[in-house]
Amino acid sequence: MSSGLKVRKAGIFLSISSLPSSFGIGDFGEEAYNFVDFLKNSGQSIWQILPINPTSEKFGNSPYHALSLYAGNYILINPEKLHQEGLLNKEELKDIPSFPKEKIEYKKIYKFKEMLLRKAYNRFKPDWEYEKFCQENKDWLEDYAFFEALRLKTDKEWKEWDEDLKKRKSSAIKSAKEKLKEEIGFIKFIQFIFFKQWFALKNYANSKGIHIIGDLPIYPAYESFEVWKNPKIFKLDKELKPCTVAGVPPDYFSKTGQLWGNPVYNWRKLKETSFEWWIKRIEHNLKLFDFIRLDHFRGFIAYWEIPAGEKTAVNGKWIKAPAEEFFERILKTFPSAGFIVEDLGEITEDVKYIKNKFDFPGMKVLEFAFYKSKSPYLLHNCERNSVIYTSTHDLPPVKAWFKKLDKKYKEKIFKYLGKKIKEREISWEMIRLAYMSRSAFVIIPMQDILSLGEEAIINTPAKPFGNWEWKMSKNYFSSELIEKLHEYVLIFER
Template sequence: MQLPRANGILLHPTSLPSPYGVGELGSGARQFIDFLAETSQQFWQVLPLGPTAYGNSPYMCYSAIAGNPLLISVEVLHEDGLLSSEAIALMEHFPHDRVEYDQVAAAKMPLLRQAYAAFTVQGTPESQAAFEAFCQAKASWLDDYALFMALKTENQDISWFEWDEAIAHREPAAMKAALERLATEVHFHQFLQYEFFRQWGALKDYANERKIQIVGDIPIYVAHDSADVWANPENFKLDEKGLAAEMAGVPPDYFSETGQLWGNPVYDWEHLKDTNFAWWIQRFEALLTAVDWIRIDHFRGFEAYWSVPGGESTAMNGEWVLAPGEAFFKQLDKQLGHLPILAEDLGVITPEVEALRDQFEFPGMKVLHFAFGSDPANPFLPFNYPRNCVVYTGTHDNNTTVGWWGELQDWDKNNCLIHIGDVSPDGIQWDLIRQAMGSIANLSIIPMQDILSCGSEARMNTPGVATGNWTWRYEYDQLSGDVRHKLNTLTHRFGRPPQS
């Protein structure tokens, strides 16, 4: 699919304003969509929406398909009569500028249990029927996920490969006993997924009605401690104990001198190929019901992936292993048609990776923070862009532009000034936004932190740092009239508003 000439905002839902400690899928999300429409934006890019594990990274989830219960709006549950005013008032003591994940979860999960109890007693026949229909339609992944989460609770959150061997290896008798023993808890987790996707679906409809398309994100890897690996161990390179025999990561690069050791088990691509990539195709099919475009994280891993032997402490001793990307994308096209896909093609990119991307006409990514550290052949410089790409000032893995500028070496800074002239009174962040919007890239996406002129304190993620990330939030009153005017004016000036 061809991207229009357009602009959009990168903002994860956890960063939305709400009085309840974390961004939710309620009025704060609708206000953000109204802001996008008012400023002539056409895209909202989010990070993966799954239920996060230790470290709260949306790229390390308990499921590749499920939604994060922390995003469920307690406000909407109150409107539906499932929570009292007094109950949701208990959530209003949290900071508004950051997410305290552990504290929010400790307060919110009991409320979600209250809502579930109310739903089982007083849910309307229509809502009960809708819930049952949801459970039946999503059973291929929901049943395993709900049982997995119930077992996690029963086992004090330890990893599945540390559970009793019978249930860790899904022996039929142990599975049957667990389903009987944990029936109520399984039902609760099914309800959470029903409510998440009900609220998200309503929000997506609200966005689409205002001509806003949502860009979702599909991580190439899933967490080792996830329902996906527990339920489908044959898809991954595991040893007989269920531990990762080969781990994912990337070699030393811009972000880390020792590379990044992600720890996820890599895929058994031969087995996946033998199944016509059924598990992968299910992931794409599921995400396409929730978003309009899919950004494939770490696209280069479909051509070749960095494999590190189990037990290593850094990613330095890995090797590149070929992956069947061409066969996979042909099968994806065959089964689902040519999909609206964006390729995250950053990092160690070879001609083979570029050829795979171009064979399927996927737009790649350009990041202005990477543009000024070398010579005029740098592919991140705007005059080197193809039209079929997406340009960012920075991504969720970069510092904010204000923070980036403060840390930039003089040589890079002088190169940047050759392109932009002197830093304008609006600040370096708006100068880079103009560079992005003024480029020939069909789509420019700007992190919300740059729109709001935030410094390093608003950085979303520091690669290689396991904790303390993903916490930033904005407050609604930061969307001042000046911000709205600047964004709308530049969007029109550079030919990126919606076409009537």
């Protein structure tokens, strides 16, 4: 039912937040356009990014603990573009805090960007473009703006609000909306600017032949707008507290599993509405991205459900989801959508069945390839309908991984390569392997292209804080690097 991946392509995986920037964090400004040009000049045709939804310092700034699945993260808005629109003056752009060059300091950035956006909002005069945006996004925008305005006003998450607001009593919401009118306007303005800047960047990328792969986290955060607005589609009790929460059992990353804490779906309720909530969510994301990576694909077939209150993920159990009916509905609604499924880890036969039935391309990761014989991640075992990576955002860059690798596994790599290599050579040797694989798409994290080590780890699973902080230096590319990547594209016909 899915078209799968037919054409060989090459691309780079880089979070927008990791782009160089004078404003503390990568954003939708000039450096993003420069990166698109870098992709084009080096023969790439794909840019894979991390989720771009609102994050919070309280939750480790994780893009997978977003406070909305629809809204955009205001810290990705570029101030120079606000100046170009006459919403900020030159003096306001000069008064920039001192930010680290190669690390994201979120606390400063949230405060700084909000301050600039409030100044821009005071000069903003709504026009037809703004009105059109509000109309096209009315299904979520007005309610989200109220939700976020109340969060900012009370400095509390929705679970801590007064009972009537927590349970969305219309009289309480009407009264609060009147008091928050100005703040609601500010939030809507932020979203208008965010999507205006995002679509300008996406259109530029598409005009250069670059397709963008976006990431669709399987679960929203418990604290999110979506859980507050749609409590019936999650397993919550009468007090709107989670009965059970999401995670994964003990695995490669953690002996006690991963306790994510997100509320799990009430798939029976979702099925009763013909999965309408999911249809709207995917429709929104298909406007934002050219391809969608379905995060934690096996959770759509069976998910690990942990009793609320557990300290680890050990005491969970697998619960089946109506996968066949769900994906039939999705693909009937979006027959030409480009989905890529995250099928890493221990994948059971029922997961393979759904993946094969709908012809979904899965992921191959070379860092997993050398631990056992007949590994599905080795080049000769990769099926064409797949996307191959050297590493991912949940793994250390290849150089850091290789440095700590047991000698016996290093020997397996040397035999596979047909030669012994040094640590400084491993990143590009793995890139070469990925490029020559049968996989239709090859996507290399920028950290591996730059042969970076531990200093460029972006996320360590099961570590709640201190992640998502890596930022690329401004002089990341050279003519030699562009030529080398372009040569690989030509040699391996991508």
